[in-house]
Amino acid sequence: MTEAATTSAVLAHRWKILGVVCLVQFMLMVDDTVVNVALPSIQSDLGFAPASLPWVVNAYILAFGGLLVAAGRVGDRVGLVRTFVAGTAVFALASLVCGVAQEPWQLVAARFVQGIGSALVSPTVLGLITVVFRDPGERGRAFGIWGGVAVTGGLSGVVLGGLITGLLEWRWVFFINLPVAGVALVLLPVLARGVAAGRRSVRIGLVGPVLLTGAVAATVYGLLGFADGAVGRSVGFLGLAAVLFVGFFVSEKRGSVPLVPAGLLGSGARVAALVAGVLATGALFGTFFTLTLQLQRSLGFGPVLAGLAYMPFAVGSFVSIKVGAALGARVLPQRLLLLGLVVVAVGGLLLVWGVVVGSYLALVPGLVVFGFGISSVLPVTAQLAVAGVGAGDAGVAGGLVTSAQQLGGAVGLAVAGVLLGGGGERHSAALVGAVVLAVVGAGVSLRARGESALGG
Incomplete structure (x- = not known):
């Protein structure tokens, strides 16, 4: 198949390819949060000691966060589609083992393997979007959809976790991954058959x-x-x-x-976008963590109701995708990044006000504004970070983006954990910390406007 024919075949299915990879991305994000909700049931059923229970989460985090860049480079060598398929299959098989685990060590080991599968998938999702969407406007819209799916997937996990553990049992939080992975494993190799198979010249x-x-x-x-x-x-x-x-x-x-091509981090604008991604994700994770405590401890919401309480956030996120698609062709991504981080900071301040007032209705405006802002920021940071990257380096560039977000999540949780205090009740202080992260991110984003090449 010639290069022209390959391009034509891929472009004809580009939106379907986006749908499949976003479906898997949604599954990964749901899995991140749904497991947290199920932890009490897991502890009771498998007999986890309190000190070892966090390893159900930590085993996944360590494998996932540590392997992202290396996994992205593997995708550049053996092919993005092959790596995506392999990662999805590994994640699905590990999910099955998680669901049938009878001993704590079995679940922890399977969660570690889940993290490996997720590390193979996540960078290749961004790499495939970069390769498949050639038009800058369409690529920006595709990244916007990816960002919205990632954020809403995390929110959906909270609700699904409560429903599944309440109506079924915790094992089903892993079994639900199997049909989603099955659909992707069948469809993507067919739709993305024309995507380059990889570069054997890439050495690891x-x-x-x-x-x-x-x-x-x-x-x-x-x-x-x-x-x-x-x-x-x-x-x-x-x-x-x-x-x-x-x-x-x-x-x-x-x-x-x-491991990382010399020129990839030679762009100050790209580095600024990655750092802004760290800070934005930190603001997101810190805010979610703090608000979940506020909703359940101060306002008395149960796990399911606390998940549903984020619906205004989802509304803001949905509107952001629509607005971002309209503005993407008219406004430089660098400006959208700065504007989005400012909106995140404003939303954070509104949430601080809502916490001080002490009612859920007072939190709603902040949830909408924060959801709008963060759902516009994360796609733009990814778009800027992979702009100008050749197809042969798309995987490792995607790995850098996802690693930045993973580090950002840890930063946000650390800031929130310190500011919440020993009793975990200084919610407004923790939210102010998230606002500071967004403000610093806005300052960093000013560096990203320096290279026009990253605008498209």
Whole structure:
């Protein structure tokens, strides 16, 4: 098949391809939150000790966060479609093992494998969007849909988790992944048959991936320790992360097989977009964590009702997708990024006001505005971070974007955990921390306007 024919075949199915990869992205985001809701039932049924129960979540986080960039590079070598299919299959099989687990160690091990599968999928989703959508306007719209799906998937997990554990049992939070993965495994290889198979010239060394995987995992685990109040653990792991990052950068500079292409992080605008993504995601995770506590502890909402309470956020997110599609062709992404972060900060301040008032109705305006802002920011950070990247580097670029978001989540939880205080009741202070992250992100985003190449 010629390159022209390949392009024509792929473009004809580009929106269907987007639908399939977004379906899997939705599944991954739902799984992130639905498991958290099911933890009490899991502990009771499998006999988890209180100290070991967090590893149901941590095992997934460490595998996922640590392997993203390396998995993206694998996608560049063996092909984005092959990597997506392999990752989806691994995630589905691990979900099945999670659902039938009879011992705590079995569930933790399967969650680690789930994280590996998710790490293979997430960067290739962004890589496929980058490769399949050639027109800048369409690509921006596609990233907007991806961002909206990711955010609403996380919200849906809270509601689904409560319904599934209440009406069925916790094992079904894993079994629901199987039909979604099955649909994707059948459809994507057919729809994306014309996507390049990968570049055998892309070499993958061993030292770089090992060092970066360890550095990211240690950073995430160390930051989460602040949210848990384990300051000593956090300092130790962050120190280890610093050493590993230094080792990684030295190996990248001196080694013959760098994991990240030299020119990929040579763009100050791209780096600014990635940092802005870290801060925006931090604001999102910190806000969700704080509001969930506020809704359940202060306002007395149960898990399902607390999930439904985020519906105004979903409305704001949906409107953001529509508005973003209209503005994407007229406004530079750099300006949309700055504007979106300002809106996030304003939404955060409205939420602070709602918490001080102490009623759910007072939170609704902030939820709408915050949802609108964050759902416009995350797609634009991804769009800017992969702009100008060739098809052969789309996977590793997607890995950088997703790693930034994973680190941002850990940063947001750490900030919220510290500001909430020992009793976990300083909700307004924690929300102010999220606002500060958004404001700093807005300042960083000013650097992203420096290179016009990233506008399209």
